[in-house]
Amino acid sequence: MKGNLFADACSSFDDATFVLFGVPFDGTSSFRTGSRWAPMEMRKASYNFETYNGDLDVDLVDVPVHDMGDIEAYCSVDDTLDAVYDVASGIVKAGKLPIMMGGEHSLTYPCVKACGKVGFVVMDAHHDLRQEYGGLRNNHACVSRHIIEDLADRYVSIGIRSGTKEEYEYVRNKGIMSFTANDVDAMGIDAVLRETEAYLRGCDRIYLSLDMDAIDPAYAPGLGTPEPFGMTPRQVREVIRRLAPKTVGFDVVEISPVYDHGVTAILGAKLIRDFIAAKWKSMQA
Amino acid sequence: MKGNLFADACSSFDDATFVLFGVPFDGTSSFRTGSRWAPMEMRKASYNFETYNGDLDVDLVDVPVHDMGDIEAYCSVDDTLDAVYDVASGIVKAGKLPIMMGGEHSLTYPCVKACGKVGFVVMDAHHDLRQEYGGLRNNHACVSRHIIEDLADRYVSIGIRSGTKEEYEYVRNKGIMSFTANDVDAMGIDAVLRETEAYLRGCDRIYLSLDMDAIDPAYAPGLGTPEPFGMTPRQVREVIRRLAPKTVGFDVVEISPVYDHGVTAILGAKLIRDFIAAKWKSMQA
Amino acid sequence: MKGNLFADACSSFDDATFVLFGVPFDGTSSFRTGSRWAPMEMRKASYNFETYNGDLDVDLVDVPVHDMGDIEAYCSVDDTLDAVYDVASGIVKAGKLPIMMGGEHSLTYPCVKACGKVGFVVMDAHHDLRQEYGGLRNNHACVSRHIIEDLADRYVSIGIRSGTKEEYEYVRNKGIMSFTANDVDAMGIDAVLRETEAYLRGCDRIYLSLDMDAIDPAYAPGLGTPEPFGMTPRQVREVIRRLAPKTVGFDVVEISPVYDHGVTAILGAKLIRDFIAAKWKSMQA
Amino acid sequence: MKGNLFADACSSFDDATFVLFGVPFDGTSSFRTGSRWAPMEMRKASYNFETYNGDLDVDLVDVPVHDMGDIEAYCSVDDTLDAVYDVASGIVKAGKLPIMMGGEHSLTYPCVKACGKVGFVVMDAHHDLRQEYGGLRNNHACVSRHIIEDLADRYVSIGIRSGTKEEYEYVRNKGIMSFTANDVDAMGIDAVLRETEAYLRGCDRIYLSLDMDAIDPAYAPGLGTPEPFGMTPRQVREVIRRLAPKTVGFDVVEISPVYDHGVTAILGAKLIRDFIAAKWKSMQA
Amino acid sequence: MKGNLFADACSSFDDATFVLFGVPFDGTSSFRTGSRWAPMEMRKASYNFETYNGDLDVDLVDVPVHDMGDIEAYCSVDDTLDAVYDVASGIVKAGKLPIMMGGEHSLTYPCVKACGKVGFVVMDAHHDLRQEYGGLRNNHACVSRHIIEDLADRYVSIGIRSGTKEEYEYVRNKGIMSFTANDVDAMGIDAVLRETEAYLRGCDRIYLSLDMDAIDPAYAPGLGTPEPFGMTPRQVREVIRRLAPKTVGFDVVEISPVYDHGVTAILGAKLIRDFIAAKWKSMQA
Amino acid sequence: MKGNLFADACSSFDDATFVLFGVPFDGTSSFRTGSRWAPMEMRKASYNFETYNGDLDVDLVDVPVHDMGDIEAYCSVDDTLDAVYDVASGIVKAGKLPIMMGGEHSLTYPCVKACGKVGFVVMDAHHDLRQEYGGLRNNHACVSRHIIEDLADRYVSIGIRSGTKEEYEYVRNKGIMSFTANDVDAMGIDAVLRETEAYLRGCDRIYLSLDMDAIDPAYAPGLGTPEPFGMTPRQVREVIRRLAPKTVGFDVVEISPVYDHGVTAILGAKLIRDFIAAKWKSMQA
Ligand SMILES: [Mn+2]
Ligand SMILES: [Mn+2]
Ligand SMILES: [Mn+2]
Ligand SMILES: [Mn+2]
Ligand SMILES: [Mn+2]
Ligand SMILES: [Mn+2]
Ligand SMILES: [Mn+2]
Ligand SMILES: [Mn+2]
Ligand SMILES: [Mn+2]
Ligand SMILES: [Mn+2]
Ligand SMILES: [Mn+2]
Ligand SMILES: [Mn+2]
Structure with a gap:
């Protein structure tokens, strides 16, 4: 155990296919803060698991993963x-897949930007479609809006159950593909994914962002803004496994360890490990 | 944010359709106490949410809600x-709908009484059908019994999974309509509600009481007497939305914030907001 | 309430049919320790419940249960x-059914041994099929391996979702009956149990071990090594109720109260009470 | 370790000089409950310590101590x-010294009564001198009043810093010897003890009661009614060591483990161990 | 108990001498947030205490105190x-003494401003003398600087043990009266207060601000930025009691209940009650 | 903020005068484990503080400190x-001063060994003078014994208040310089340090080890084995500041974050920062 780095991230940067980095920043969080502590808690939690993934028959000791540690976070x-953006760009330019451990959801924007032209799939309880919030354009509550307008040619949200009237109308008016948590419950995750895959057919590069509050607070209590009636971890895992082959950038954000007794960080770390295994398996095929 | 009042409860008493009040009392609690702190924790939690309810297309800023604060609670x-009773009667007489935030379940009795002739629907893990407990008639473990005997012409319980042999026999002997959590799981909440609605057909005024321990401890760990194998929040929400149109009084009781990291109070606050939105929508139709 | 003994364990040893004992030992735990405190927390939690089991129509006040207290645990x-082993043997020889409250999973081995020739059914997230771990043969991560090799003529595991590549291969190569949590989710617990019962048909004595991490961390957060994507309490209860008639020894292990706000111990205590009621009912038939 | 009994309490009842018992009762607690869990937490905490007391050169393995476990507590x-009273009387009649682990302070009354004619010394933040409270004569807030009026020929309180105006006047009017925490701070504990010892000169049998809220919440946060500006553990220890030779009954009450991360129970267990060592040493002289 | 208002704050606004209000705002907090929840926790904690203050012989039931509830807090x-400022001005203009329950330290500025020309005495671990921080002039780390420059003709800080080199130099260069926690420890609080009183001789109106982190984290663990080696509660109480007669405005800020098990809020509430009693006593003389 | 490295540790290894490293190991801990998580919690806590130390007039941004991250820890x-040993030796050989963040106290042995011939000063509640414990020579309970016998020509312990009879006799028989916490309280830390300095006069290289349980649990609740009646942080700071000039190796061990709400890690981080500042200042003179 080497507590300040993710478990089994034993590769050098140069040899790595996957590069992890943490961003201890929660400066625009509104309700319960603390996601700045999440990267270290996910690292700690990563030692809870076996290196081998029995479902996918992938052993993480065979996968070249590097953990850069945390990026310097500023007040602003x-x-x-x-x-x-600088760090994520460096990773992408070096031909590696960046995995960002937030911190808050606003951090996703520069990661997506660094990945170039992508389809953007986000699991989130919240639309995050405000133009600005609290006087800040780069507030975590605005991240999806700016990614849609600036960066992504395709956008799909899954797990939604919170937003302003304006955000719901924006979705309706723009014809945005958005599956609420109710939709996931009613249709099943498989049907949701089939529609998503159809919509993304022409797009061979996806950025996948997991705002952990997509998940029900029963499974993920340690959140900044827990929203009841959420997705199950199995549903989220299915999204990750199915989309991993086309995914070129991934993040897990908005865990707030202050309100956790460990299980949210453990789930976050597990989903990162599942993503790596699924992507790696698809690359070996 | 105005932390000592429920979010979006911006109406005056006179203008209000819904009137919230808290009762910080847990004096007869037997296992784990602390529900006296629940009204304030639900208020705090209420700021976690958007004002808009996307499922129901109701914005709480448009709904006249008043929060009276807490009622004075006594040792006895x-x-x-x-x-x-005095407070709830005042609200009812003023033509408004009372929403009580407990505190323990015994507090439901005077609220029901204030509402006059009603059908009583309760979600609870426990029968609460004792004649007395610990020497007290008004113990929280007796509330359903006295409501049946004194106040309600119709009674339905949903989510039951705990009681004495005598309580189970009382239900059987009296032909009381009681759906266990097992029933809900086996039949589905829709079938449960169809039977409930049929039984209540002639009754156009319902009092709805939510003892939060109806819900599984995974979703609601912060309880006085957590009982495994409970209902899901979706099932509870379905009951609330379906019965809201006929409901004339509502309460959420038995949350114990001492054993919570916030999610139980958040769920309680969310269900109150959902009740208000559903009832309001039915009134606008 | 008599806090240092399990609720309703009012029988003397001699009169008892069921004999509970605790083992406050977690010396080989690897990730998060604390299961040494679990016996007392389950005792404390046992006072949360009514004596009557409404599902099974059994009142625990009618069942002769004795709680021996805790066994002396050593550093080694x-x-x-x-x-x-000495204690469990004494119970078995006296013709009573031992129920061990761990403590860590390694403690199951001597209990099984004390029960003589049995089929062994274990619910666990982990294979526990290592030959040794951390230099210790009797590490909790090895318990199933040694039970298979030394003690049990039949072995079934349910809820598995973690292991080394070698452990998964061992299962495959040996043709071991092992249901993953994914299997349980896909097949349903009823189908799993039908296969299990068929396999155990010739075996009329079963030892049933419940490593609480078989259960999803949403329901059981207070664990040494929480593993997401687990079984539900209902599924676990179904296993217990269905296998109870043939069960001659039972244990609940690996709860770590340090990471709990009470609900894991409450669930563990409830499942012990359910096992006693189900077994007792089968004995009365 | 044998978690459900106090560490090093290895003697049989018959051979014991000291007999410990727990009373898991907090039924009249007013602010924050939970002292019912304290006996088990003090037992758990007792395993934190070496058997040897270096200050007093006493090894607890040489001292005959018995732990009876918990007494049955009732609703009433x-x-x-x-x-x-029954249990304490049995211990006293058998010629042994009773040590009660509460539970709330009202439990002290029957212990004092069982000890017969004694001087009563209590460390407490609160006067506990009400005639009745919440309609109950035997409320924890009344214990000192009834002991003064019914049982003790001499009474001294140390650490006081809370009471009603009536309680302060009662002390003044009756000429009761009462040292506030301010007095202890200003005079030093040695001067307080010299005055106490002078007052108790003719009295060779003392009952010593430690309401843990005598101690400052910095050292003892896990309390029902924490009161700032309290005594230090060293001051409390000095009282215990100095009065132990004449003490014939002892208790530690009012710890509420729900609000503790362990240190209050650890301190309570340590003070019990210190009392035993000090008393034993005086008996060997 | 009326949980959403401070205990014994039974007066109407018009009749009140003291007016309490809470400000649930922590928007500029840098390390650990959560002081937005402090007003409600101090209210909750206020019910822990007797109405009577035995040291000062003042009963709070005789003192006209009003609690306005919380002020609306905004993102900005x-x-x-x-x-x-609006609320505090209203209180001052009505001839009453404002007591603000923060919330973060930046909130002190408008309270001081509302009180007009005053000497400012602050207990704080931190200088709070930056010109701006994180791009914000009104950051909590700048509050003392702006009060010195804009509002107060006299300034004294007590308990200091943290600052930038520039802040320490500013103090030295400006000849500001500043007592470090080391000074308090070395000189004794009485000597500190004598120097303070001498310096403030000509000033008959003081605003007293208590940043709770002035106090050692042993006594006040629930803080945004806990700083070891702090003042004791007794020292802080002495400052409050001695300065109360001239004090025209008071606040308690920077408690973060998220990191508390209650004792910090209890201490904060107690110090508010002590201030009210001491001020009231001086007014009756 | 760069959460996985100590604040202000901005130097490269080559340029550094001080080299920090963490060891996430608690494998031999006996009572409450978790010190494996302490290095990361102290790093997190280090961001709580200003870079400038006002007492010593040292700004850590001017001091060349490097944080190597965590060492790989093994089961054994x-x-x-x-x-x-390998890492510490590498640091010493490179002419830098090693600062180890434990993990448990056994880790001190290889650090002392790497420093060569030194006098050893340890602050600890426990003698740690056993020859072996739990079958392990390198148990944390034996570290001082082996350092005395194998490595240190001079040995002083400060803060002692726990040990076996044999350990106390060993101290007495060997004429070991050992100051109990009682001694520190009675003599004052200054007198203790004068005796210590006299004894170490001929020794110009000291290794200083801080087992955090030397400190009273009021200030340091998050410990593996909290022992009441301990030293104050001021006393510990005085030892560090006075001995820093001769100190060539330093460590802080035995913090258990599982039982902390942050203040123990904050105090540990602060004491490390104080040591660095004091040592650096002495080097500049
Ligand atoms: Mn988001
Ligand atoms: Mn979100
Ligand atoms: Mn109920
Ligand atoms: Mn209930
Ligand atoms: Mn296992
Ligand atoms: Mn397992
Ligand atoms: Mn008392
Ligand atoms: Mn008391
Ligand atoms: Mn400040
Ligand atoms: Mn401050
Ligand atoms: Mn040590
Ligand atoms: Mn130690």
Whole structure:
């Protein structure tokens, strides 16, 4: 055990296919803060698991993963986003897949930007479609809006159950593909994914973002803004496994360890490990 | 944010359709106490949510809700129940719908009484059908019994999974309509509600009481007497939405914040907001 | 309430049919320790419940249960296992059914041994099929392996979702009956149990071990090694109720109260009470 | 370790000089409950310590101590007090020294009564001198009043910093010897003890009661009614060591483990161990 | 108990001498947030205490205190400060003494401003003398600087043990009266207060601000930025009691209940009650 | 903020004067485990503080400190100790001062060994003078014994208040300089340090080890084996500041974050920062 790095991230940067980094920033969080502590808690939690993934028959000791540690986070969200962009760009330019451990959801924007032209799939309880919030354009409550407008040619949200009237109308008016948690419950995750895959057919590069509050608070109590009636971990895992082959960038954000007794960070770390295994398996095929 | 009042409860008493009040009393609690702190934790939690309810297309900023704050609670359960009755009666007489935030389940009795002739629907893990407990008639473990005997012409319980042999026999002997959590799981909540609605057909005024321990401890760990194998929040929400149109009084009781990291109070606050939205929508139709 | 003994365990040893004992030992635990405190927390939690089991129509006040208190635990796992064996043997020889409250999973071995020739059914997230771990043969991560090799003529595991590549291969190569949590989710617990019962048809004595991490961390967060994507309490209860008639020894292990706010111990205590009621009912038939 | 009994309490009842018992009762607690869980937490905490007391050169393995476990506690405070009286009387009549682990402070009354004619010394933040409270004569807030009026020929309180105006006047009017926490801070504990010892000169049998809220919440956060500006553990220890030679009954009450991360129970267990060592040493002289 | 208002704050606004209000705002907090929840936790904690203050012989039931509840807090610190100013001014203009329950330290500025020309005495671990921080002039780390420059003709800080080199130099260069926690420990609080009183001789109106992190984390663990080696509660109480007669405005800020098990809020509430009693006593003389 | 490294540890290894490293190992812990998580919690806590130390007039941004991250820890204590020795030796050989963040106290042995011939000063509640414990020579309960016998020519312990009779006799028989916490309280830390300095006069290289349980649990609740009646943080700081000039190796061990709400890790991080500042200042003179 080497507590300040993710378990089994034993590769050098140069040899790595996957590069993890943490961003200890929660400066625009509104309700319950603390996601700045999440990268370290997910690292700690990563030692809970076996290296082998029995479902996928992948052993993480065979996968070249590097953990860069944490990026310097600043008081200012804009400065922090610039720093994230620089690091994520460096990873992408070196031909590696970046995995960001947040911190808050605003950090996703520079990661997506670094990945170039992508379809964007986000699991989230919240639309995050505000133009600005609390006077900040780069507030975590606006991240999807700016990604849609600036970066992504395709956008799908899954697990939604919170937003302003304006955000719901924006979705309706723009014809955005958005599956609520109720939809997932009613249709089944398989049907949701089939529609998603159909919509993304022409798109061979996906950025996948997991705002942990997509998941029901029973499974993920340690959140900044827990929203009842959420997705199950199995549903989220299915999304990750199915989309991994086309995914070129991934993140897990919005865990707040202050309100956790460990299980949210454990689930976050497990889903990162599942993503790595699923992507790696698809690359070996 | 105005932390000592429920979010979006911006109406004056006179203008309000819904009137919230808290009762910080847990004097007869037997296993784990602390529900006296629940009204304030639900208020705090209420700021976690958007004002808009996307499922129901209701924005709470448009709904006239007033929060009276907490009622004075006394050492004696009987004195406290008298105080609750006075307040609830005042609300009912003013033509408004009372929503009580407990506190323990014994507090439901005076609220029902204030509402006059009603059918009583309760979600609870426990029968609460004892004649007395610990020497007290008004113990929280007796509330359903006295409501059946004194106040309600119709009675339905949903989510039951705990009681004495005598309580189970009382249900059987009296032909009481009681759905266990096993029934809900086996039949589905829709079938349960269809039977409930049929039974209540002639009754156009319902009092709906939510003892939060109806819900599984995974979703609601912060309880006085958590009982495994419970209902899901979706099932509870379905009951609330379906019965809201006929409901004339509502309460959420038995949350114990001492054993919570926030999610139980958040769920309680969310269900209150859902009740208000569903009832309001039915009133606009 | 008599807090240092299990609720309703009012029988003397001599009169008892069921004999409970605790083993406050977690000496080989690897990730998060604390299961040494679990026996007392389950006792404390046992006072949360009514004596009557409405599903099974059994009142625990009518069942002769004795709680011996805790066994002396030593620094050395081997010494502790010897002590457990002595106690469990004494119970079995006296014609009573032993129920062990762990403590860690390694403690199951001497209990099984004390029960003589049995089929062994274990609910666990982990294979526990290592030959040794951390230099210790009697590590909790090895318990199933040694039971298969030394003690049980039949072995079934349910709820599995973690292991080394070698453990998965061992299962495959040996043709071991092992249902993953994914299997349970896909097949339903009823189908799993029908296959299990068919396999155990010739075997009329079963030892049933419940490593609480078989259960999803949403329901059981207070664990040494929580593993997402687990079984539900209902599925576990179904296993217990269905196998109880043939069961001659039972244990609940690996709860770590340090990471709990009470619900894991409450669930463990409830499942022990359910086992006693189900077994007792089958004995009365 | 044998988690459900106090560490090093290895003697049989018959051979014991000291007899420990727990009373899991907090039925009249007013602010924060939970002292019912304290006996088990003090037992758990007792395993934190070496058997040897270096200050006093006493090894607890040489001292005959018996732990009877917990007394049955009832819903009714009066029934519980009767049960405590029976047990404590049995211990006293057998010529042994009773040590009660509460539970709430009302439990002290029957212990004092069982000890016969004694001087009563209590460390407490609160006067506990009400005639009745919440309609109950045997409320924890009344214990000192009834002991003064019914049982003790001499009474000294140390650490006081809370009471009604009536309680302060009662002390003044009756000329009761009462040292506030301010007095202890200003005079030093040595001066307080010299005055106490002078007052108790003619009295060779003392009952010593430690309401843990005598101690400052910094050292003892896990309390029902924490009161700032309290005594230090060193001051409390000094009282215990100095009065132990004449003490014939001892208790530690009012710890509420729900609000503790362990240190309050650890301190309570340590003070019990210190009392035993100090008393034993005086008996060997 | 009326949980959403401070205990014994039974007076109407018009009749009150003291007016309490809470400000649930922590928007500029840097390390650990959560002081937004402090007003409600101090209210809750206020029910822990007797109405009577035995040291000062004042019974709070005789003192006209009003609790206005919480002020609306906004996302923007500037908007929130404006709202606080409006409320505090209203109280001062009505001839009453405002007591603000924060919330973060930046909220003190508008309270001081509302009180007009005052000497400012602050207990704090931190200088709070930055010109701006994180791009915000009204950051909590700047509050003392702006009060010195804009509002107070006299300034004294007590308990200091943290600052930048620039802040320490500013103190030295400006000849500011500042007592470090080391000074308090070395000189004794009495000597500190004598120097303070001498310096404030000509000033008959003092605003007293208590940043709870002035106190050692042993006594006040629930803080945004706990700083070891702090003041004791007795020292803080002495400052409050001695300065109360001249004090015209008071606040308690920076408690973060998220990191508390209650004792910090209890201490904060107690110090508010002590301030009220001491001020009231001086007014009766 | 760069959460996985100690704050202000901005130097490269080559440029550094001080080299920090963590060892996430608690394999031999006996009562409450969790010190494996302490390095990361102290790093997290280090961001709580200003870079400037006002007492010593040292700004940590001017001090060349490097944080190597965590050392790989193994299941086996012996393997882990070898790894620690290798790393510590590398630091010492490179002419830098090693600062180890434990993990448990056994880890001190290889650090002392790496420093060569030193006088050893340890602050600890426990003698740690056993020859072996739990069958392990390198148990944390034996570290001082082996350092005395194998490595240190001078040995002083401060803060002692727990040990076996044999350990106390060993101290007496060997004429070991050992100050109990009672001694520190009675003599004052200054007198203790004068005796210590006199004894160490001929020794110009000291290794200083801080077992955090030397400190009273009020200030340091998050410990493996909290022992009441301990030293104050001021006393510990005085030892560190006075001995820093001669100190060539330093460590902080035995914090258990599982039982902490942050203040113990904050105090540990602060004391490390104080040591660095004091040592650096002495080097500049
Ligand atoms: Mn989001
Ligand atoms: Mn979200
Ligand atoms: Mn109920
Ligand atoms: Mn219930
Ligand atoms: Mn297992
Ligand atoms: Mn397992
Ligand atoms: Mn008392
Ligand atoms: Mn008391
Ligand atoms: Mn401040
Ligand atoms: Mn401050
Ligand atoms: Mn040590
Ligand atoms: Mn130690």
